[in-house]
Every structure is written in structure tokens, then in C-alpha cells.
Amino acid sequence: MSFDRLIDKIKAMKNPSVVGLDPKLDYVPEFLRREFEQEDGCSLRAASRAIFAFNKAIIDEIHDIVPAIKPQAAYYEMYGYNGMKTLEKTIRYARLKGMFVITDGKRNDIGATMQAYAAAHLGTVTVGENELEPFGADALTVNGYLGSDGIQPLLDVCKARDKGIFVLVKTSNPSSGELQDQLIDGVPLYARMGDLCEQWGADTIGNYGYSAVGAVVGATYPAQLKELRERLPHTFFLVPGYGAQGGGAEGVAAAFDKNGLGGIVNSSRAVMCAYQKEGCDPKDFAKAARREVIRMRDDITAHISL
Amino acid sequence: MSFDRLIDKIKAMKNPSVVGLDPKLDYVPEFLRREFEQEDGCSLRAASRAIFAFNKAIIDEIHDIVPAIKPQAAYYEMYGYNGMKTLEKTIRYARLKGMFVITDGKRNDIGATMQAYAAAHLGTVTVGENELEPFGADALTVNGYLGSDGIQPLLDVCKARDKGIFVLVKTSNPSSGELQDQLIDGVPLYARMGDLCEQWGADTIGNYGYSAVGAVVGATYPAQLKELRERLPHTFFLVPGYGAQGGGAEGVAAAFDKNGLGGIVNSSRAVMCAYQKEGCDPKDFAKAARREVIRMRDDITAHISL
Numbered sequence: 001m002s003f004d005r006l007i008d009k010i011k012a013m014k015n016p017s018v019v020g021l022d023p024k025l026d027y028v029p030e031f032l033r034r035e036f037e038q039e040d041g042c043s044l045r046a047a048s049r050a051i052f053a054f055n056k057a058i059i060d061e062i063h064d065i066v067p068a069i070k071p072q073a074a075y076y077e078m079y080g081y082n083g084m085k086t087l088e089k090t091i092r093y094a095r096l097k098g099m100f101v102i103t104d105g106k107r108n109d110i111g112a113t114m115q116a117y118a119a120a121h122l123g124t125v126t127v128g129e130n131e132l133e134p135f136g137a138d139a140l141t142v143n144g145y146l147g148s149d150g151i152q153p154l155l156d157v158c159k160a161r162d163k164g165i166f167v168l169v170k171t172s173n174p175s176s177g178e179l180q181d182q183l184i185d186g187v188p189l190y191a192r193m194g195d196l197c198e199q200w201g202a203d204t205i206g207n208y209g210y211s212a213v214g215a216v217v218g219a220t221y222p223a224q225l226k227e228l229r230e231r232l233p234h235t236f237f238l239v240p241g242y243g244a245q246g247g248g249a250e251g252v253a254a255a256f257d258k259n260g261l262g263g264i265v266n267s268s269r270a271v272m273c274a275y276q277k278e279g280c281d282p283k284d285f286a287k288a289a290r291r292e293v294i295r296m297r298d299d300i301t302a303h304i305s306l
Numbered sequence: 307m308s309f310d311r312l313i314d315k316i317k318a319m320k321n322p323s324v325v326g327l328d329p330k331l332d333y334v335p336e337f338l339r340r341e342f343e344q345e346d347g348c349s350l351r352a353a354s355r356a357i358f359a360f361n362k363a364i365i366d367e368i369h370d371i372v373p374a375i376k377p378q379a380a381y382y383e384m385y386g387y388n389g390m391k392t393l394e395k396t397i398r399y400a401r402l403k404g405m406f407v408i409t410d411g412k413r414n415d416i417g418a419t420m421q422a423y424a425a426a427h428l429g430t431v432t433v434g435e436n437e438l439e440p441f442g443a444d445a446l447t448v449n450g451y452l453g454s455d456g457i458q459p460l461l462d463v464c465k466a467r468d469k470g471i472f473v474l475v476k477t478s479n480p481s482s483g484e485l486q487d488q489l490i491d492g493v494p495l496y497a498r499m500g501d502l503c504e505q506w507g508a509d510t511i512g513n514y515g516y517s518a519v520g521a522v523v524g525a526t527y528p529a530q531l532k533e534l535r536e537r538l539p540h541t542f543f544l545v546p547g548y549g550a551q552g553g554g555a556e557g558v559a560a561a562f563d564k565n566g567l568g569g570i571v572n573s574s575r576a577v578m579c580a581y582q583k584e585g586c587d588p589k590d591f592a593k594a595a596r597r598e599v600i601r602m603r604d605d606i607t608a609h610i611s612l
Contacts, residue, residue: 022419025433033434042434074415074422078431080440081390088387108412108449109380110479113328116380125384127331128339128348134386143414145451145474147481168451173416175453179498184488189495192485 002206003164003214003236005138006100007261009067014306015297016256018102018238019062019289020268021090022072023051027272029282048082051075055090057286058272059097062293068100068138070238070266088135101137102238106168108143114153122154122163139164141216141238144193151200151213158204158212164236165213169194169228172218172241194228197235208261210236217255219247219265226254229262237263243270243296253303260306267296308512309470309520309542311444312406313567315373320612321603322562324408324544325368325595326574327396328378329357333578335588354388357381361396363592364578365403368599374406374444376544376572394441407443408544412474414449420459428460428469445470447522447544450499457506457519464510464518470542471519475500475534478524478547500534503541514567516542523561525553525571532560535568543569549576549602559609566612573602 010016025033025047033050040046059069069090076087091101107117121140124131144151144167154165170180170190180190194215201211211234217225219241229237237255241247242265255263270277274292275285316322331339331353339356346352365375375396382393397407413423427446430437450457450473460471476486476496486496500521507517517540523531525547535543543561547553548571561569576583580598581591 024418024422025431037434042436044431044433044438044440047431047433072415072419072422074413074419074426077390077426078422078440080426080438081387081394083426083440084383084390085387106414106449107380108414108474109378110477112330113378113380116330116378116384120380120383120386120389125331125350125353127350127353128343130348132350132386134350134384134389143412143449143451145449145485146477146479147484147486149479149481168414171416171452173452173455175455178453178502179451179495180453182490182495182498184490184495189485189488189490192488196484 002204002212003210004206004208005162006068006164006264007208007210009100010264013065013067014301015065015067016260016263016306017066017265017267017293017296017300018068018070019066019271019293020070020072020104020266021055021058021272022075022268023054023272024075025051028054029275029285031282044079045082048079048086052086052089056093058289059094059099061286061290063094063097063099065290065297066293068102068264069094070102070104072268073103073105091135091137095136102139102141102166103135103137104141106141106143108146108150110146110149111153114150118154118157123157123161139166141166141168143168144196148200155200155204163212166216166238167193167197167213169197169215170217170221170224172220172247176218190224191228191231194232194235198232201234205234210234210262214238216240219252222251222254225251229254229257239263239265243267249299249303252300256304260304265300308510308518309516310512310514311468312374312470312570313514313516315406316570319371319373320607321371321373322566322569322612323372323571323573323599323602323606324374324376325372325577325599326376326378326410326572327361327364327578328381328574329360329578330381331357334360335581335591337588350385351388354385354392358392358395362399364595365400365405367592367596369400369403369405371596371603372599374408374570375400376408376410379409379411397441397443401442408445408447408472409441409443410447412447412449414452414456416452416455417459420456424460424463429463429467445472447472447474449474450502454506461506461510469518472522472544473499473503473519475503475521476523476527476530478526478553482524496530497534497537500538500541504538507540511540516540516568520544522546525558528557528560531557535560535563545569545571549573555605555609558606562610566610571606
């Protein structure tokens with residue numbers, strides 16, 4: 001009922017980074033796509049199976065170095081229910097390998113409907129005499145625009161099953177300020193959302209001082225990252241935007257506390273497409289991913305005291 | 307590239323209502339659940355198949371009276387990929403019967419990731435030589451907290467494929483005001499979000515004066531509904547909260563313009579569980595749903611001039 005499980009892994013590996021598995025089909029080497037198209041034709045099923053094979057090979061190569069993966073739900077939904085099957089399989093495989101799994105779904109709704117999302121991604125559902133785990137992640141990203149009614153159902157599941165959530169606070173995109181930077185009584189909306197995270201998480205604070213309610217704060221806004229780290233002392237940060245979106249390691253260092261804790265930095269495309277950037281044999285895509293996660297770990301930890 | 311297709315159906319049926327298909331397993335009559343559990347055990351697959359049979363029977367009974375359905379993604383996701391298959395099948399079946407389908411997913415992300423959601427729910431994806439439609443709805447609900455970067459990818463698909471979106475503006479839940487009612491330069495956040503809807507939809511206005519960018523505005527806040535109808539003349543409203551959540555027909559009348567257009571009112575539980583409320587034979591659940599949608603139509607249209 002906090003992020004202690006994740007922080008334990010980060011400390012053990014001395015690596016506060018997470019690999020985003022956002023597998024566009026273009027990222028999957030052609031030889032792998034062809035393999036499944038030969039079995040299933042050019043279908044959503046073939047695409048989904050190729051993506052699972054891609055993910056699995058990357059997980060095999062990184063699970064001893066990287067504490068967590070973050071599959072982005074959109075890239076699975078785009079292949080229909082077959083894609084969702086690959087999401088489920090990817091989560092189960094990564095957990096089997098000991099990784100912490102953050103499903104990036106940015107889900108949001110209210111009451112019983114939010115309970116359904118909480119059950120889907122972090123909890124269980126009951127069918128007749130059986131209690132079943134649909135997707136089984138460790139944490140879920142969520143959008144807090146609907147207020148406490150949209151968050152409370154998640155907190156119940158977090159407490160019962162030692163899970164966590166990350167609420168969108170300040171996102172990494174150029175237009176994030178259109179609404180998030182607007183001032184309410186002199187305080188930006190993103191800081192208000194951050195304050196709510198502190199409030200929502202108040203009775204789930206773990207051994208490292210962080211609650212089960214984290215926040216998404218983009219690497220592309222280092223000043224806000226620093227400001228929010230001070231403002232939200234019990235809120236663990238998920239930091240997207242490192243690398244491909246332009247956030248650097250000096251900037252993301254602001255996400256961390258004096259013990260080098262308090263955040264985890266995501267990289268997706270740079271890891272999945274490392275083989276393209278290196279220009280190596282596409283068959284070595286997973287080894288190239290491993291080289292990139294080591295480079296990333298060393299880049300980030302050079303700027304913090306973990 | 308507007309809501310003309312939906313409005314045409316509303317006018318033809320003289321019925322501005324939509325049935326929310328949010329099928330909790332408790333709503334599905336026991337005889338139907340048992341039927342599939344006997345084949346597939348107490349599994350996610352059995353639950354998902356029972357839900358499809360339930361949805362199909364309701365669609366068969368209402369498609370000549372009600373212009374649209376609104377499946378809530380959460381209630382399908384909670385049964386894993388099997389549930390997502392039922393979502394896909396429900397959408398395809400309703401469209402085959404001539405209904406307009408609004409997937410209530412409240413999706414949100416940025417750039418390429420939002421493109422993936424747009425492709426998943428409203429567009430197509432390419433696998434090898436094939437262009438495939440994963441879920442194939444007519445419209446999708448979305449959350450605009452991330453700003454224009456999260457909406458633009460949807461607009462491209464709306465224009466190319468004559469689809470629509472509904473952006474969360476003022477939601478029906480008790481805590482919606484925690485953030486949405488906060489004042490920014492004297493204007494509530496929900497009205498700011500509404501103004502963005504007008505801006506995002508500006509070049510997609512159809513024959514009835516409404517764009518492809520609609521707004522979700524809850525029936526439980528009739529004063530805001532009236533205020534927003536005046537403020538957002540080109541924005542079509544999806545109105546949840548009628549019935550079970552406490553919104554009445556007089557209140558929802560504020561969603562409509564002088565021609566009785568401009569909005570569509572959702573009811574979910576009251577329709578799906580009409581057989582429980584009536585206390586009729588559970589085998590007649592679909593006929594009870596039909597009686598309830600007629601009652602709802604007459605209740606709403608008594609208060610507007612359609």
C-alpha cells in the first residue's frame with residue numbers, strides 16, 4: 001500500500017528507470033513481423049503475437065538491470081482484443097521475471113465505473129466461485145480531472161492489494177500548460193492536482209516516506225519538477241519525456257530527493273529502437289536494448305546520489 | 307466530420323437518448339450467466355460471452371427506437387481481453403443494426419500515443435497489406451487535461467472518417483467541482499475546457515450547426531448545463547446522470563437548443579436493470595429494457611420541442 005516494493009527494487013539495482021513498452025509495429029523488426037504474418041496473415045492477431053515476441057525478448061535482456069516496465073495501453077488497444085491479450089501476457093511475463101509493472105492507461109471515471117477499471121488493472125473480478133485477475137499490473141496511471149470520486153475506488157484496491165497509482169499532474173507535452181499552468185488563486189492547476197495527490201495518499205505512506213499515490217511529472221519541465229519535488233514530499237514521481245522528448249539527465253535529477261529516491265524515469269522509443277539507432281543486425285534488437293538501458297542508468301545515476 | 311449522422315438518427319426517431327451498455331455481471335440475469343458457465347466454467351470468457359448475449363438481446367429490442375448506444379469500456383476491460391472482444395462484438399452488432407456507437411473510454415494521451423487510441427477506437431491500423439478496424443465506434447469520450455496535443459490526433463481521424471469525440475467538461479459526480487469549478491481569471495475550469503471544445507471543433511461544423519467535438523456535461527448540474535448550452539453554441543452535449551444519478555427530465559431539457567437539438571441523454575442501469583425494477587420474469591429482460599427506453603424517450607421529449 002505504498003511504492004515500497006518498487007523502491008526496494010530500485011535500490012537493489014541502483015537504477016531509478018523504467019522501460020516503456022509502447023510497441024508500434026514499426027518498432028518490431030521485419031523478420032519478426034514476417035514470422036507471425038506467415039502463420040496468421042496480415043491480421044491483428046499476427047501483429048499482436050509479433051509484439052509479444054518483441055516484448056518478451058526485451059524483458060529477457062533487461063529484467064536483471066531495470067526494475068520496472070511501463071506498457072502503454074494505447075499501443076495494445078490499437079490491435080483490438082488480440083492486442084489486449086498481448087498486454088496481459090506482457091504483464092504476466094514481466095512479473096514472472098520479477099519486474100514491477102506500471103500500466104500506462106491514464107484511466108479515469110467515477111464510482112462503480114472507476115471500480116471496474118481498478119479491478120481490471122490492479123484488482124480481481126469474481127465470476128461464479130472464482131476470483132480472477134484480468135490484467136494484474138502493480139500500478140496504473142490515472143487522470144484526476146473528475147476529482148476524488150475518480151480516485152477513491154483505486155485507493156481501496158491499492159490498500160487491499162499493495163498496488164499504486166500515478167496521477168497526471170504536469171505532463172511532458174508542449175501544450176500541457178493550456179490548462180495545467182492556469183492559475184487558481186495564484187496556484188497553477190498542476191500544483192492543485194499535486195496537492196490532491198498528497199491528500200489522497202496521506203494514509204498509505206510507506207517506509208521510504210512515499211505514499212501509494214504517485215504523480216506523473218514530465219522531464220521536459222525541469223523547473224516544475226524541482227518545484228513539485230519540494231511541494232509534494234510524499235508523492236513518488238513517474239517522469240516521462242527523458243531522451244526522445246528532449247528531457248536531459250540533469251533536468252530529471254530534480255525529481256529525486258537527497259537519498260536519490262522519489263522518482264523513476266521512463267524511456268520508451270530509445271530502448272525499443274536502439275537497434276535502429278545503432279544500425280546493428282535487427283536480430284540483435286534485444287541486446288541493443290540492453291546496451292541502451294545500461295547507458296541510460298549510468299547517465300541518470302551520474303546526476304543523483306542513490 | 308460533425309455529429310450530423312447522429313442528429314439525423316435522433317430526428318428520424320424523435321428520440322435524443324442513448325442507452326449506456328455498462329454490463330456489470332450482476333445485471334445479467336442468472337439464467338444467462340449459468341448458460342455460459344456450463345460451457346466455459348466460471349471464467350472471464352464465460353462472463354464475457356454472457357455479457358455479449360445480454361447486450362445483443364437488448365440491442366435487438368431497442369434499435370428501432372433508440373439512435374445510439376454507449377458501451378462503457380471499463381466494464382469490458384474488467385473481464386480482460388475476453389471482455390474487450392465482447393466490446394468489439396457489441397459495437398459491430400449495434401452498427402449492423404443501424405445504431406450510432408459512442409465508446410465511453412475517457413481516453414487521453416499525447417501525440418503518437420493519442421493517435422494509437424484514435425486508431426483503436428475510431429480509425430484503422432495497417433498490418434502488412436491490410437487496413438483493419440480494431441473497435442470501429444462512431445465516437446469516443448476523451449479527457450482534455452493534456453491540452454491540444456491530446457486532441458489534435460483525434461480531429462484528424464474525425465475529419466477523415468466522419469467520426470466524433472466528446473470531451474469531459476463538467477462531469478456528473480459530486481466531487482467534479484474539486485477541480486472543474488475552480489476559477490481561472492474568474493472563469494471556471496469547466497468553462498475553459500468548454501471554450502477549447504468550441505475552438506477544437508471550429509472547422510468541423512455540420513448542417514445543424516454542431517461540430518465533431520462534443521462535450522460531456524452532467525445532468526446533475528442543470529444550472530451549468532444551461533450556462534454551457536449558451537456559451538458553447540456549436541458543441542453537441544452528451545449528458546450522463548439522468549435517472550439513477552438523480553438528474554431529472556426538466557433539468558436535462560437545458561441541454562437542448564430551441565429546435566430540440568444539441569444533446570443526447572444517457573441512461574444505463576435503469577435500462578439494463580429494468581427487469582429487476584419491474585420484477586418481471588428475468589427471461590423478459592430485453593422487453594423490460596424496451597419499456598424503459600420508451601418511458602425515458604417520452605419523459606425527455608415532453609420537456610423539449612424536437
